[in-house]
Amino acid sequence: MNVKVERHNYPSQFTGIESKLLHEIRGLLSSGDYVLGEAVAEYERAFATYIGTPHAIGVNSGTDALILALHALRIGQGDEVITVANTFHATALAIVRVGAIPVLVDCKSDTFLIDLEQVERKISKRTKAVIVVHLFGQAVNMAAVHDLARRNGLLVVEDCAQAIGAQSGGKKVGSMSDAGCWSFAPAKNLAAAGDAGAITLADPEVANRLRQMRHFGQATQNEHLIAGYNSRLDTIQALILRNKLGRVDMWSAERARIASIYKERLDGLPLAFQSGAEPGEHVYHLFQVKTDSRDGLLSHLQRRGIDAVVRYPTPIHLQPAFIDLGYRSGDLPVAEALAAQTLCLPLHPAMTVDQIDFVCDSVNSFFSR
Ligand SMILES: Cc1ncc(COP(=O)(O)O)c(C=O)c1O
Structure with a gap:
């Protein structure tokens, strides 16, 4: 007899947290604290602590996390960014969106992850960064990536969308590089009930730029320092993520x-x-x-x-x-x-x-x- 086997069971993730979460959502609805509310700041603190970084900035999606991270790291027109051909579309799309050129390399046939020897061979005068992807949940060897980046003066961005909690060299992915980019889309291991993402990083200046960028580039109301984005982590999604993070x-x-x-x-x-x-x-x-x-x-x-x-x-x-x-x-x-x-x-x-x-x-x- 056949047994139906689905790929996901999203509703099961709410078992045991549903009534607390609904109570919090009701509280939010009556408070009116809808945009970048305290719930977003609280989730960002909890997520940064979980990953082991000083800063986590909530954004609208994993794709936006990559785009904003590259933009905030000042990667743009004419720069080359090396990444792997075996990944989800968004990794390469983000490079194109900031005006840079994706330089694609192959993956290893056993790990299915980026081939660092090929990265080394593709570095040119225009190469600014490498984006490594912890694909399917498996961590790339970050010590080797950082060694390569240090020797060649490259920035390192980690696409962590599929790998929450995975470690490399005893440290969580997304905690060791210039930026770790996260998706909390429904199919991810830690999922919102809709779109959500985040960037984790250590540099306070880049973190500050990202906080402005996601919010129309504004430092304070009506003071727009950069041409930014409207890409904020939604407050209801932040409540959902905060309740699920511990699991x-x-x-x-x-x-x-x-x-x-x-x-x-x-x-x-x-x-x-x-x-x-x-x-x-x-x-x-x-x-x-x-x-x-x-x-x-x-x-x-x-x-x-x-x-x-x-x-x-x-x-x-x-x-x-x-x-x-x-x-x-x-x-x-x-x-x-x-x-x-x-x-x-x-x-x-x-x-x-x-x-x-x-x-x-x-x-x-x-x-x-
Ligand atoms: C490797 C990878 N990068 C980026 C993304 C983009 O995330 P999002 O769908 O939240 O924009 C995804 C998710 O689909 C992904 O799997």
């Missing part, structure tokens, strides 16, 4: 437990997992399997009611939006191969034993046909 580590532990069951029960099949993570370095935002029979496995799982998906079917350099960058098929072969060979098995903390079993049995039954 993130528990959810990550559950994600890691399910990931280890998958690895054990799928061991020996003709497939590979994203590899290279020590304990604590992966928070399993997405659980990837790589196989030459990807399309067949995908339809087999979907036919059985398992919501498996491909992330991402087209690498950044082959997306129509970036055609002007001039890349061609074959330029970044590892990212292209992963786009053809990987799929994500459903993995979230509210999965039942029956659902986990059904996913494992279904993958096994595909390969034993």
Whole structure:
């Protein structure tokens, strides 16, 4: 008998916090403190403490977090920013939005993460920064990134959208670089009920610039120092995030437990997992399997009611939006191969034993046909 397996269970994240949260939302509605209210400041303090940075600035989305961070770091027209082709669209989009040029490199075939040797080779006089992406929840080796950046005078921005709580060298991602950029969109491990994002960083001057930038570039009412944005973390979303933050580590532990069951029960099949993570370095935002029979496995799982998906079917350099960058098929072969060979098995903390079993049995039954 088939067991339906969804990719997410958003409502389950409110179990046990719902009445407190609704009480707080009611209080907010009657207070009128709707825009950049105290709830936003309180969440920013709590999030900065959790990540281990002096500053966290709430913004409207993860995409805006990247755009505002690059802008505040004074990256713009004509600058080159190196990033990886195996990522979500927003990473490269942000570079284009500030007028800079994305220089795309390949990823490693085992970790699926940015290939730092290729970054080193692509550095030019115009290179200002590198954006590393902790993709699918797995931390990039930040000591190696910072070593490379120091030697070449580059800024480092971390796209942390998929990796809350993941560590590199014993420190949380987003706590070690010029900026850590966060998304709290509904599918993320820490999620709002809508769009939300944040930037974490240490430099007080850049933090101050970001606080102005997200709020029309204004220092005080009617005093606009820079042409900024309207990109503020919504106050109701801040209340939701504040109430969920304390549960993130528990959810990550559950994600890691399910990931280890998958690895054990799928061991020996003709497939590979994203590899290279020590304990604590992966928070399993997405659980990837790589196989030459990807399309067949995908339809087999979907036919059985398992919501498996491909992330991402087209690498950044082959997306129509970036055609002007001039890349061609074959330029970044590892990212292209992963786009053809990987799929994500459903993995979230509210999965039942029956659902986990059904996913494992279904993958096994595909390969034993
Ligand atoms: C790696 C990565 N970067 C950036 C983003 C953009 O975040 P948002 O959807 O909140 O704009 C996402 C989320 O979709 C993402 O997965």
